[in-house]
Amino acid sequence: MRVPALLLALAVGCTRPAPHVEEPTTQDMDVPTSDGAVIHLHRHPAPGPPVVLVHGISSNHRFWDLEPGRSLASYLAAHGFDAWCLDLRGHGEAREAPGGRWLHRAWDIDDYGLRDAPAAIGAIRAATGAPRVAWVGHSMGGLVGAIYASQLGDDALWAFVAVGSPADFTDPDPMLRITRAGLSLGGLLLPVILTPSIAGAKTRVDSYFSESGNMSPGTRRRAMRTIASPMWSGEMSQFAHMMRAQAFASSGGEVDYRAALARVRVPALVLAGRADQVAPPDRVRALHDALGSPDRRFVVAGLENGFSTDYGHIDFGISDRAEAEIFPLVGEFLEAHAPR
Amino acid sequence: MVMGLLPLVLLTLSATAGAAGGPCARRPAALVVVTPGMGRSAFDPLVEALRSAGFDAWTAEFPPGAPLPEEGADHEAGAWIRAALGAIRRDDRRGILVGHGPGATLALLAAPGAAEAVVALGPLLGPPDTEVARYLATLPVGAGSVDLAAPLAWHGHDVASLLLGEPMPPLGPLSAPLARTWQRWILEGPPLDPAAVTCPVWIAAGARDRLAPVETVRGPAGRLPDATFVRFGRLRFDRRDPGSGALLRERAVLRVMTRWLRRTLGLGAL
Numbered sequence A: 001m002r003v004p005a006l007l008l009a010l011a012v013g014c015t016r017p018a019p020h021v022e023e024p025t026t027q028d029m030d031v032p033t034s035d036g037a038v039i040h041l042h043r044h045p046a047p048g049p050p051v052v053l054v055h056g057i058s059s060n061h062r063f064w065d066l067e068p069g070r071s072l073a074s075y076l077a078a079h080g081f082d083a084w085c086l087d088l089r090g091h092g093e094a095r096e097a098p099g100g101r102w103l104h105r106a107w108d109i110d111d112y113g114l115r116d117a118p119a120a121i122g123a124i125r126a127a128t129g130a131p132r133v134a135w136v137g138h139s140m141g142g143l144v145g146a147i148y149a150s151q152l153g154d155d156a157l158w159a160f161v162a163v164g165s166p167a168d169f170t171d172p173d174p175m176l177r178i179t180r181a182g183l184s185l186g187g188l189l190l191p192v193i194l195t196p197s198i199a200g201a202k203t204r205v206d207s208y209f210s211e212s213g214n215m216s217p218g219t220r221r222r223a224m225r226t227i228a229s230p231m232w233s234g235e236m237s238q239f240a241h242m243m244r245a246q247a248f249a250s251s252g253g254e255v256d257y258r259a260a261l262a263r264v265r266v267p268a269l270v271l272a273g274r275a276d277q278v279a280p281p282d283r284v285r286a287l288h289d290a291l292g293s294p295d296r297r298f299v300v301a302g303l304e305n306g307f308s309t310d311y312g313h314i315d316f317g318i319s320d321r322a323e324a325e326i327f328p329l330v331g332e333f334l335e336a337h338a339p340r
Numbered sequence B: 001m002v003m004g005l006l007p008l009v010l011l012t013l014s015a016t017a018g019a020a021g022g023p024c025a026r027r028p029a030a031l032v033v034v035t036p037g038m039g040r041s042a043f044d045p046l047v048e049a050l051r052s053a054g055f056d057a058w059t060a061e062f063p064p065g066a067p068l069p070e071e072g073a074d075h076e077a078g079a080w081i082r083a084a085l086g087a088i089r090r091d092d093r094r095g096i097l098v099g100h101g102p103g104a105t106l107a108l109l110a111a112p113g114a115a116e117a118v119v120a121l122g123p124l125l126g127p128p129d130t131e132v133a134r135y136l137a138t139l140p141v142g143a144g145s146v147d148l149a150a151p152l153a154w155h156g157h158d159v160a161s162l163l164l165g166e167p168m169p170p171l172g173p174l175s176a177p178l179a180r181t182w183q184r185w186i187l188e189g190p191p192l193d194p195a196a197v198t199c200p201v202w203i204a205a206g207a208r209d210r211l212a213p214v215e216t217v218r219g220p221a222g223r224l225p226d227a228t229f230v231r232f233g234r235l236r237f238d239r240r241d242p243g244s245g246a247l248l249r250e251r252a253v254l255r256v257m258t259r260w261l262r263r264t265l266g267l268g269a270l
Helices: A005-011 A072-078 A109-128 A140-152 A174-189 A217-227 A233-245 A257-263 A281-290 A322-337 B040-052 B073-088 B102-110 B131-138 B159-164 B176-188 B214-221 B251-264
Strands: A027-032 A038-044 A050-054 A065-067 A082-087 A133-138 A157-163 A268-273 A296-301 B002-005 B012-015 B029-033 B056-061 B096-100 B117-121 B145-147 B173-175 B201-206 B227-232
Touching (some): A038 A072, A050 A072, A065 A072, A109 A140, A133 A140, A140 A157, A157 A281, A174 A233, A268 A281, A296 A322, B012 B073, B029 B073, B040 B096, B040 B251, B073 B176, B131 B159, B145 B176, B201 B214, B214 B227
Parallel strands (some): A050 A082, A133 A157, A157 A268, A268 A296, B029 B056, B029 B096, B096 B117
Antiparallel strands (some): A038 A082, B002 B012, B012 B056, B145 B173
C-alpha cells in the first residue's frame, strides 16, 4: 500500500527556495497585513491590467514562476498583464507572522483569505492605480481567493481563476481519509511539517502530485526543491476540519464558504486535471458549480479535451506542456475579460 | 448458449452455462444489458462474477437491426429491458439490472417499478462535457447502423480507444436510432428522472473514464434516492485509474459490486 504523501513528509528537513535568477525588470515588495503578518509580492511588470498569482499549500510563489518556460507570471507579462506572484504568510519570501513563525496554529486558511488576500489586492491596487485585480490561484490558492471574494466581496476583482481547487469534501475517498488522519495528527502535534527535502526525491509520493511523464525527473527534482514550502499547523488543522465536516468551511465551522460562493459574480475559469489525485475533477467542479458567476467555465485538462496529456496536481504550473497548453488557456480567458 | 428471443425479436437474451450448471430457479435473476455496439464477450468477466456470487445471470443484446423508433428510442429500449427482466425472473423477486456506459443508463431508465437493484458501471447521467464527445455528436448518422469498430481519429487518437481505454472491448454495429439517441444524450443528457429510480443503485466510476467522466457522474448520482457511489482508482489504492472499459473486468470493481449486491439483497456473504 502506498504511504500517503503527507505522512511521509513528516521526516524531513527544511530548505529555503533555491536562488532565483530573474530578469532585471522584476520587483519585490513586502506588504504588512492587518494583523501584523507580512506577505511578499514578486512582480513581473507590464502595462496591462494586474493579475495576482497565488500558490497552494506547502508551496510558494515560485510555483507560478519557476524558470523560463515554466512561468505563468512571465507568460502573462509577455502578453501585457501586470503579473504579481504572492507568497502567503509563512511561505517563500514571506517570513514574518504574528506571534512568531513557529507558533503552533498561529494562523489558518481563513487568515489567508480574510487578511493576506485583501492586503495583497490593496497593495497591487495602490501600486498600479488599477481599481481591480484578477485572481489566479492554484489548489489552496484558489480556495483562498474564494474565501476572499465570498466574504469580503468581489468588487476588487475583474476575473477569478481557480486551478485544481477542490470545494467538495464529502464522501472522502480512502486516500483522502488517510490524508485527513495525517493532517489531524500533524495539525495537533506539530507547528509545521517541513517538506522540501523529501520532495526532491523520486518516490511514489510525487506520482501522487504529478502524472508520470509530464516532466523529466531532473525538472521534477528541481521544481520540487524550489516550490516545496512548510505546511503549517493551522493549514493542516483547517483542512482536517473541512474533511471531517465534509464542507468547505471556516476553521470554526461557522461559515459555509461553498454556499457563500453564490455571492461571487466575477467571471470565472475553473480548471481541473484528469490525473489530479489531490483535487480530482469532481471535487473541483463543485467550486465551479457553487459560483454565482453568470460567466464561468469549467475545463478538465485531459486527453478527451484535446490536451496532450492528463494533468496532475502540480502539472498545471511546472510541467513540460504547461506553457503550451495551460498558460494560453488562462491567458485567453484573462484577455477575454480584461477591463478595457 | 442462446436460450431464446423475446416474442418480437427485439432483444437477444442469453444465459451462459457455467460451473454452477446453468440458470437456477432459486437464484436471483440478474440481467446484464450489453452496451449496444459492444461485443457480448466484453461482459464475460462481469457475468462470471455475478454467477459466482449466486446470481442467475443473463445478458440482453440489442441487435443492430432492432426496430427502435427514431423518437423515444431510449424509452422504448428501456421498455424492452423491463420486459426482458420480467421474462427471466423465476419467483417473487424482481431481479436486478446491470449495465455499463450508455447501457447502464438504459438500465436506469428501465428500472422504475421493475428492478430490485441496479448496478451502473460508468453510466452516462448527464452530458459528458468533453470535446471528443461533442465531436461525436456532430458526426452524421445514416440509416441502418454505425460500425463502431471502424477507425475514427480525433486529435491523433483513435476515438474508441480514447473513450474506452485499456483493455479495449470488442466493438461492432450500433443501430442508427440508438446512435442518434446517444448524440442527443451528449448534448442534453439522458432523459432520466432521478427521483423515479427508487431502488438501490450501485454506481462505479473510473478515475480515467472518458466516456462518462467522474465529474459528470458524481453530482447526478447524488440526486438518486438510494445510490452508492464508488470511485475506482489510485485514490482507493487500486493499482491504476481505470477507464470505462476496465470497469467491466477489474477484479476490484467486480468484487466490490458483488459484495454490495449480496448485502443489498439480503443474501449474506459468500
